[in-house]
């Protein structure tokens with residue numbers, strides 16, 4: 001008999017260094033006006049050398065654990081969605097497992113670029129739903145700044161670093177993960193990629209790749225076109241799977257890539273401004289971390305108050321896209337710890 005699942009915690013791990021658009025103006029030909037009007041981004045966080053992917057993931061994990069007030073030792077599975085792990089192996093998830101003290105948790109990484117957190121949630125839900133595991137920690141984390149060409153104004157202005165985490169638990173009552181929906185289209189793989197970081201590098205093992213060859217490359221216009229279609233499609237398909245109408249969704253929590261993409265998708269879905277959760281202005285595009293980070297902040301700021309039907313929707317490299325509709329009922333068990341003035 002399938003077991004229901006619910007989200008009981010959310011957490012964040014963000015680097016301390018803030019890089020504003022004005023900071024970028026100092027070394028590339030751009031302007032705060034251009035970046036803000038084309039993307040909605042005003043600033044982003046950039047990881048220091050010590051702030052590795054695992055370090056940010058651990059911060060987010062601990063924050064989510066504190067939110068839910070669970071014992072780390074009760075966690076059965078850790079899934080880390082990332083495209084920018086510390087190393088090819090061990091997995092970032094194993095490093096989180098050791099650091100938070102979850103000795104009986106299985107741990108693995110999953111890669112679906114910016115959609116990774118949706119894929120990870122869906123996989124986590126399968127383990128809970130089948131009765132295999134009771135408590136699953138799901139983290140989305142990326143440090144794209146290490147793979148950006150800081151002389152390329154088309155890409156370097158867009159990304160920020162960060163980690164966001166969710167805790168999924170078997171539900172006694174109703175199932176609060178109403179539906180998930182996962183898609184991919186590998187024919188668009190070349191539209192957004194970080195080349196020469198794996199075995200496809202032609203001289204692997206003999207000549208180390210040059211830093212210049214390992215920068216993120218993107219066809220911005222094509223990704224934009226893809227995203228404004230993929231987001232409404234995923235939302236509608238997931239709502240249909242959940243047996244609800246799009247109008248029944250209280251909040252849209254989209255991947256934070258670009259305010260214009262988010263607004264265009266929301267318009268197509270007839271959603272009001274107040275229903276859109278976004279912090280792209282403050283954190284930029286944090287890839288696999290952006291959806292939990294957006295929800296985390298909306299909860300802190302009391303924009304999202306339980307109970308609320310939230311549609312989390314992601315898109316990105318692969319190409320990949322997908323969504324999850326969840327009923328958010330969790331409250332921060334630390335009390336008003338997170339209330340912001």
Ligand code: UT7
Nearest residue numbers: 029030031034038114153154157220221223224257258316
């Ligand atoms: O997780 C998914 C990650 N990827 C994305 O989300 C990317 C989606 N795409 C986008 O967000 C947009 O396509 C961009 C923000 C990347 C670009 O916006 P756009 O409206 O599509 O601009 P464009 O690429 O058509 O560029 C317009 C002009 C160009 O100049 P010319 O050739 O018309 O003279 C660019 O060189 O703007 C120029 N430009 C800039 N100017 C100032 C490009 N980047 C910059 C910049 N500052 N940073």
